[in-house]
Amino acid sequence: MHVMSLYPSTRKVLFRLGKESNSAEALGAQTMLEVFKSFEFVFMLHLMNEIFGYTSDLSNALQKRDQDIVNAVDLLEFTKVQLQVLREDDGWKEFLENVTSFYVKHNVRCVDMDGKYKPIQRARAFYKNAMNYHRFHADMFLGVIDRQLQELNNRFDEVNTELLRCMASFSPAKSFSSFNIDDLVKLAGFYPHDFDFEEMHQLPFQLNLYITDVRNDENFTNLRSLAELSMMLVRTGRALRYDIVYKLLKLVLVLPVATAGVERVFSSMNYIKNKLRSKMGQKYLNGCLVTFIERDFFLQVKDEDITTHFQSIKDRKVIL
Structure with a gap:
């Protein structure tokens, strides 16, 4: 988007760099300008804009911490x-018209x-005997x-998509509007080694009791995520009452729906466990990671509260 919006300004900068100096940077600028003015560059620029435009919302949805499955x-x-x-x-005709109009707007010669x-x-x-239409339409446009x-x-x-759809039936959002017993029973069928015959037979009945119970309890009204649902089930003692349902929910929670959260943890670990802290123990590493990853939460804690809590752990010679 930025390259498209700054296209004329970038061309001018590259032209001046290639004209006003005699260094290696000038040769690089001239080469880059030649590529920058080519039809192929603008074609791929628009194609990337189209692809990323359609996949951006999906990418953002999969990287959210509180995922709406x-x-x-x-x-x-x-x-x-x-x-x-x-x-x-x-779609090809409309896309080609956009590329062509971009070239006409910036006074660049289009290809035949x-x-x-x-x-x-x-x-x-x-690329002997390659034609423009085949190269741009088949190799680039359709290929990408x-x-x-x-x-x-x-x-x-198909299996993963069906698994995600079944998982969505557990969502507590909007007063459990997505709840579906058949989908949850099908979800349990994906784990034949975790549920025996008796549990599979009892699951539909327990699900009926579970959904009637939680819909009539105000504690479950404003829940949005599966993690919040699991904590509330434990807090209210319903994890023991509906043990089969809770086992299925635990299996759903450990599924790697998206690796974005895991990747963030490993990226954070590179900051924490550096060369100066290469020999830190596991307990100390976990403590540092928690405070670093959840820093938005810990920034809300007052320094006085931390000092008071640390002072109250045991008697100390000096008052902090």
Whole structure:
């Protein structure tokens, strides 16, 4: 987006750098300017903008700490549909018109789609007799979209998507509006080694008792996430009352729906366990990680409260 908005200004800067100096940077600027003015660069720039534009909401939904699984699954399906629409003939024509209008706006010469393809900064021997239409439409446009769709299908295949949809039935949002007994029984079927025959038989009856109970309890009214639901079940003693339901909920909580949270922890560990702290113990490392990762929460704690609590742990020679 920024490259597209600053395209004319960037061209001017590259032109001046290539003209006003004789250093290696000038040669680099001239080479970059040649690529920057090419149809292929602008074509791929617009294509990246289209792909990222359609997948941005899905990416953000999967990286949220408090994930709305229902919303994430719906966004996944909508993203696939929009990418399929984009790769059709009408989507290609509209996309090509946008690229062409961008070139006309900035007084750049467009390529003839019926002409031969001339690569930029690459040997022509690899593209003998290649035509512009095939190169831009089949190799680039359809190739990138198909790879994106394949990646989404590989990461969220039919089994994983069904698993996510079943998980969504546990969501306590909006007074358990997504609750579905059949989906939760199907979800338990994904874990044949964790539920025996008797538990699978008893699960539908326990789910009926569970949903009637929690919907009539004000403690469960404003819950939004599965983590909050599990804590409330333990706090109110219902984890023991509905032990099969709670076991299924625990299995759902340990599923790696998205790796964003795990990746954040490992990234934080690189800051905490550096060369100066390479020999710290596991307990001390866990304490440092908790305060670093949850720093938004700990910043709300007053220094006086920390000092008072530390002072009250045991008698000390000096008053802090």
